[in-house]
Amino acid sequence: MENVPSCLSSFIDTGSRESHRYYLARRTTLEMLRDRGYDVPTSEIDLSLQEFRSVFSQQPNLEQLRISVPLLSDPTKKVMVIFCGNEVVKKPTATRILQQITNSADLHKLILILENKITAQAKQHLKLCRVKVEDFQITDLLVNITKHVLMPKHEILSSVEKDKLLKKFSVGENQIPRMLETDAVARYYGLEKGQVVKVTTDSDVTGPLVTYRCVM
Structure with missing residues (x-):
């Protein structure tokens, strides 16, 4: 930063790369849910990077990043989005996820945001879920196509x-x-x-x- 002209310093992001990636991916995910007909608050989508970091910090907690919103046409149906972190999603992880949503009676869809691969065993295990499960790589959500x-x-x-x-x-x-x-x-x-x-x-x-x- 010492050699950067003052006129350009405001354009340089000095925050963590991790928080920036989560900010972009979460915003695109919220836009995607809105476009699918879910009740997504505009204030959530319009958060600036600075506001995102003030809420979720430079090292966001994956639990806090979770999203749960209802369908506008049927509020009894909700979607849940879980950020899985940078570990490979294996069968034990899939088991924990299924256990976490066991009591979510109004859940009708689950979306997993991955930063690593998901094993074939984990995918097969997730088929036991009573709701449809989708997964996206976080890199596919950095930009809204x-x-x-x-x-x-x-x-x-x-x-x-x-x-x-x-x-x-x-x-x-x-x-x-x-x-x-x-x-x-x-x-x-x-x-x-x-x-x-x-x-x-x-x-x-x-x-x-x-x-x-x-x-x-």
């Missing part, structure tokens, strides 16, 4: 809208271009097989171009 300038707009159709679309074009579900369930956008929105997405791409030449994708 849906905000990229080149990313088309994605809108998830309801079952009614999907039926109208199929009738309008007289096509079957298997005739719609596919989007894999493992696609980054599909994972961001938590899409499942059979759901249809309206994709709008802006073009300076042709104007808005609308296509549809069915998750497979």
Whole structure:
């Protein structure tokens, strides 16, 4: 810092790299949950890095980073997000996680944020969970991919809208271009097989171009 001009010093982050990573990943996760229809306070998403560090410190406690929010359409259904730290997630860790959510009757989805790999045994053990379990690498959440300038707009159709679309074009579900369930956008929105997405791409030449994708 001694050799940095004063006009640039305000742009240099002197805090811990760890807290910065957790700040970015937690913010993207909150945005993802909001876009999935969960009741996420705007104040949580709008926290600055400095405010985040004042709340969670330079070395955030993983327990404090946890997120639990209800669906706007059905407050009796909640999602829980657990940050797993930098250790490899093995079967004993998976067992502890399942024990922690045993009494969460209103839980309908669990999301794990990983900083290391998760073993095949742990993944298999998590299948015993009564709710759907998703996992993301923390590096995949440092940036919100849906905000990229080149990313088309994605809108998830309801079952009614999907039926109208199929009738309008007289096509079957298997005739719609596919989007894999493992696609980054599909994972961001938590899409499942059979759901249809309206994709709008802006073009300076042709104007808005609308296509549809069915998750497979």
